[in-house]
Amino acid sequence: MVSVQQKPVFRDLTAEDPDPEVTEIESLCMNCHANGTTRLLLTRIPYYKNVVLMSFSCEQCGYENNEIQPGGAFAEMGVRWKLRVTEQVDLNRQVVKSDYTSVRIPDLDFEVPAQSQKGEVTTVEGIVARAIAGLTQDQEARRAEHPAAAAQIDQFVERLRRLRTLEEPWTLELEDISGNTFVENPEAPRRDPRCARADFQRSADQDHALGIFTHEEVSPPGAAPPGSYERLAADDVMQFRTNCPECNAPADTNMKVTQIPHFKEVVIMATTCDACGHRTNEVKSGGGVEPRGVRYRVRVAGRGDFSRDILKSETCCMSIPELELEVGGRALGGRFTTAEGMLEATRDQLRDCPGAVGDAPGLNQGGLQQFIEKLNEVLEGKRAVTIVLDDPAGNSYVQSLNDDDPDSPDDGLKIERYERTYEQNDELGLNDMKTEGYEES
Structure with missing residues (x-):
């Protein structure tokens, strides 16, 4: 039996890679109509995503052209x-x-x-x-x-x-x-x-226009999709083949419906790639958009506050006022973790993304490292902060440390329910339903 080592489809472009697997295709030159050469390279731009680099050159007239195409799927929004x-x-x-x-x-x-x-x-x-x-x-x-x-x-x-x-x-x-x-x-x-x-x-x-169609648009009426919510709820764990979001190699994704105590059912998805070692976890709400948005203020003042469970949906933004940090909903994605896990994920994403500040002149290249050091102080219990989670869809949850005793208040957690603005409804796609009571400003 011959064992073939699986390589990522999209690999880092480095000097250590002797064979970057460039594909050459004979192509028509649009300038002189002679035959030129198109070179394709599947690679990863550090701190961004998988891309396909395309370079065309014509030896007859000297015409050249370069393009870049995303190598991954379209975003959900x-x-x-x-x-x-x-x-x-x-x-x-x-x-x-x-x-x-x-x-x-x-x-x-x-x-x-x-x-x-x-x-x-x-x-x-x-x-x-x-x-x-x-x-x-x-x-x-x-x-x-x-x-x-x-x-x-x-x-x-x-x-x-x-x-x-x-x-x-x-x-x-x-x-x-x-x-x-x-x-x-x-x-x-x-x-x-x-x-x-x-x-x-x-x-x-x-x-x-993007070539995306719903199941109802491509399947006969009444046919249940193979990954439907009802099937997930009935099965213990559902596994299916997918592609790694990092290198696009074949990988396995596990899905499971579970009940978050004092909250609702959620769908947990975990993907592990054997080719590049990438691992990811995602959480999606099992229900629809809630009638009102929710805003949590979580005080993290010491090691004892790190164990608080947090469910963050993809529509939930996170901020830490003491550090002047604001993170969009899709930056960290949907996840079920703890207060410590949320802070560690934020630190790791920033630490692994030094290119976030670019190479333009005049930028403060040391500011990111100083910020990471402040986050480390928080994780070591040396600095107190407030984590603010704002979810217009209302599908996020923060555990109260006094769930077993409802009469005892949790001083470290403040919860605020609020009415969404027209713009927030627009981002959630609710204005298409012409919901009564909201007027465009």
Whole structure:
């Protein structure tokens, strides 16, 4: 019997890898229509995700082209980014765009539609430079044939160039229905003072544009999906084959429905990859969105507070005011852990992601390490903090240390139920139902 060592499909691009497995394909050159060569490389960008790098070159005319495509699945939700560009550091922010990213500059009433450009890793200034290059590409011929239109384009290009000099602040908006767009935060891990991110539920048309269809759309009516909730509830543990989110190699995922005491049923999923060793745990609520959102304030002042159970859903944001830390719902994902486990996961994610602050000049490269040291002090019981968990969907839970004695208050835990705003309902996809009582502002 011959044993073949399984390798990850997406491997780190390092000097120690003698054979990066580049695939070459003969392709038609779109410039001179001769045959050129396209090279494909499946790799991992450190601190980001799996990607497919594509490079085309033509020996006949010298034409070259480079593209980047995400190597993983689409995100569960779309994403919108809104950046207020006021400083040079904002122009240097790194931006990862997918094919489905639309770019808008409201100050100039300028828009680049989704799927009109290929995905790329660039900067804010690079987005403006690419727009200028696209508008000026055929200006010489346009000046000869349509001088009036060429003059208007020259005026608009001059306005775009002024954006790069920062004569006045301006706004950049990115929307990506695939959820695979990212804007660097130069203040990480602190909250970004000039950039806001909002996730949103895709519409049916947007899902179809991505090639995503529901079970009802592709299966006969009445057929129960093989991984339905009813089957999960009846089985002890359900196991199925999937792909590792890190290296895309085949892996096993275990699923189990369990009851969280004093809360509700949840679905726990665990994936282990034998190829790269990656392990992940996810928790999803077994029910729908709750009528109201919930906000927990958990005081962690010593080792005795670390054992408190916490269920954090994917829609739950976490913040630690004493450390000026804010973490979005999908940064840590859904998980069932303890207060100590939540802090350790935050530290490990930041420690393993030094590229979060990028390489732009003027960024505080030592700030992240100082922040990790503060988190270590919290984990050692030397610093008291408050963990704030805010879940608009109401599907998160924090254990009270006095569950056995309801009459005894838990001074370390504060719970607040609140009515969601219109924007929060929009992110959860509830406004599509035209829920009565909410009006768009």
